[in-house]
Amino acid sequence: MSGVRVLVGTKKGAFILTSDGKREKWQVSGPHFAGWEIYHVKGSPVDTNRIYASQTSGWFGQIIQRSDDGGKTWHQPGTPAGEPRTTPEGMPMGESNKFVYDTASAPLTTHQFYDGTQHPWEFKRVWHLEPSLSDPDAVYAGVEDAALFQTTDGGKSWHELPGLRGHGTGPMWQPGAGGMCLHTILIDPKNPKRIFIAISAAGAFRSDDGGKTWKPINQGLRSEYIPDPTAEIGHCVHRIALHPDRPDVLFMQKHWDVMRSDNAGDQWHEVSGNLPSDFGFVIDLHAHEPETVYVIPIKSDSEHYPPEGKLRVYRSRSGGNEWEALTKGLPQKDCYVNVLRDAMAVDALDQCGIYFGTTGGQVYCSPDGGDNWAPIVRDLPAVLSVEVQTLK
Amino acid sequence: MIRVTIPHHLRTLAGTGAELQIEVNGPVTIGAVLDAVEISYPMLRGTIRDHGTLKRRPFLRFFVCGEDLSHEPYGTPLPEAVVSGKEPFMVIGAIAGG
Numbered sequence: 001m002s003g004v005r006v007l008v009g010t011k012k013g014a015f016i017l018t019s020d021g022k023r024e025k026w027q028v029s030g031p032h033f034a035g036w037e038i039y040h041v042k043g044s045p046v047d048t049n050r051i052y053a054s055q056t057s058g059w060f061g062q063i064i065q066r067s068d069d070g071g072k073t074w075h076q077p078g079t080p081a082g083e084p085r086t087t088p089e090g091m092p093m094g095e096s097n098k099f100v101y102d103t104a105s106a107p108l109t110t111h112q113f114y115d116g117t118q119h120p121w122e123f124k125r126v127w128h129l130e131p132s133l134s135d136p137d138a139v140y141a142g143v144e145d146a147a148l149f150q151t152t153d154g155g156k157s158w159h160e161l162p163g164l165r166g167h168g169t170g171p172m173w174q175p176g177a178g179g180m181c182l183h184t185i186l187i188d189p190k191n192p193k194r195i196f197i198a199i200s201a202a203g204a205f206r207s208d209d210g211g212k213t214w215k216p217i218n219q220g221l222r223s224e225y226i227p228d229p230t231a232e233i234g235h236c237v238h239r240i241a242l243h244p245d246r247p248d249v250l251f252m253q254k255h256w257d258v259m260r261s262d263n264a265g266d267q268w269h270e271v272s273g274n275l276p277s278d279f280g281f282v283i284d285l286h287a288h289e290p291e292t293v294y295v296i297p298i299k300s301d302s303e304h305y306p307p308e309g310k311l312r313v314y315r316s317r318s319g320g321n322e323w324e325a326l327t328k329g330l331p332q333k334d335c336y337v338n339v340l341r342d343a344m345a346v347d348a349l350d351q352c353g354i355y356f357g358t359t360g361g362q363v364y365c366s367p368d369g370g371d372n373w374a375p376i377v378r379d380l381p382a383v384l385s386v387e388v389q390t391l392k
Numbered sequence: 393m394i395r396v397t398i399p400h401h402l403r404t405l406a407g408t409g410a411e412l413q414i415e416v417n418g419p420v421t422i423g424a425v426l427d428a429v430e431i432s433y434p435m436l437r438g439t440i441r442d443h444g445t446l447k448r449r450p451f452l453r454f455f456v457c458g459e460d461l462s463h464e465p466y467g468t469p470l471p472e473a474v475v476s477g478k479e480p481f482m483v484i485g486a487i488a489g490g
Contacts, residue, residue, distance in 0.1 A: 033404075034404075035400070035401060035404075036401065057401060058451055059399070059401065059449065059451040059452060059485045059486065060399075060401055060402060060405075060439040060440075060449065060452075060485075061438050061439050061442070061443075061449060062438065063405065063435075063439070076405075076435050078434070078435075079434045079435045095437075097437070097438045097439070097443070098437070098438055098443045099443070100443055100444040101444070123442075123444070
């Protein structure tokens with residue numbers, strides 16, 4: 001029997017929503033890690049029982065949680081139950097929440113602050129966890145202040161891939177409204193050495209050697225209201241998506257505009273077309289139709305709610321430019337929620353399901369590719385992230 | 393036996409009640425108490441002080457016998473009342489919304 005497991009990170013804990021393949025009746029589990037901010041929860045594509053969660057707090061810092069049984073139980077992988085709490089030398093274990101920049105390989109620079117002054121680089125939290133496509137013990141982590149970390153031992157320990165932060169443009173990177181975060185990590189399924197990442201607000205980068213070296217891939221992006229609208233660095237990329245069958249084609253929701261690249265980011269062109277706003281956070285692709293793209297327009301810049309108070313998902317079946325509003329089952333008046341960058345996902349069932357969560361605590365599901373929507377839950381804490389596991 | 397009180401979120405992480413009881417070998421200082429907490433409860437490493445810099449996390453404070461020791465050096469000796477277990481070493485989270 002097929003089914004889905006929706007992993008929801010919120011401002012006050014994680015929730016797991018499960019259903020069979022019909023996606024009509026749902027079981028809700030949670031809150032897990034009640035009271036903590038859960039920036040992201042994501043499962044391994046090769047072992048659906050293996051799930052990682054980024055648990056964070058302005059008071060107590062960063063925690064990494066791991067489940068080996070599909071979210072029923074959790075542990076901090078650096079401190080497994082029953083194992084010694086100290087090393088033979090007497091030093092504490094508990095390294096799974098240790099994210100320390102590799103300053104030996106890439107000395108810490110400063111970055112640009114909101115007012116244009118230079119600001120120290122400081123670790124704050126993990127925004128995004130991207131499990132390997134082939135190894136359940138390997139995961140990339142995108143962090144604030146922006147850098148890329150990796151574990152190869154199931155989250156017990158983490159090390160930085162310093163080539164990105166040491167790329168040389170770091171002093172030009174600057175925080176977006178949410179902080180200077182590395183929020184998007186995409187692994188090319190046809191070439192695992194190729195990784196795409198995005199930083200707000202620096203732009204998109206690509207590595208072709210497994211994360212050792214990086215190049216900015218921002219040509220064609222145009223951001224008005226930054227000093228040089230076509231600069232190589234400084235674009236506020238909100239999210240990038242790719243289809244696994246065609247990983248050289250990328251779609252981007254930028255602070256301004258929806259963009260497309262047909263050559264792995266070497267060149268971008270705008271595909272916003274008839275969208276009602278040039279702003280939004282999420283972007284995702286239909287599991288079986290590489291030219292079918294979904295976005296949720298949001299009103300920029302400081303309002304950050306749907307235009308006209310209507311919550312509408314927009315779908316393009318032509319790879320951009322021509323968009324249709326999907327509204328059935330979504331509130332079409334007095335709706336002023338936001339949908340944050342990691343809060344949309346798709347399942348891989350035969351009839352592709354689309355999911356998104358809002359800052360109002362609703363998680364919506366469309367089991368038919370966006371034609372019809374219904375809330376799975378209505379009253380969670382503000383949703384930070386949504387991921388889906390397809391269970392077959 | 394040194395008594396250490398910790399905030400709610402750290403209790404849930406450590407799987408404990410409000411108070412930890414730890415042994416400290418050698419001089420009982422702020423740093424020695426924090427070291428002992430992290431050895432006994434490794435899941436708390438990085439939550440009270442930063443992993444890299446070992447600085448106290450900015451939204452936490454340390455109180456002992458009604459005195460704020462948050463800004464004292466880690467080598468500061470703790471009073472006999474803490475050494476004897478009569479008074480706890482208190483780790484307190486800032487009341488700051490959220």
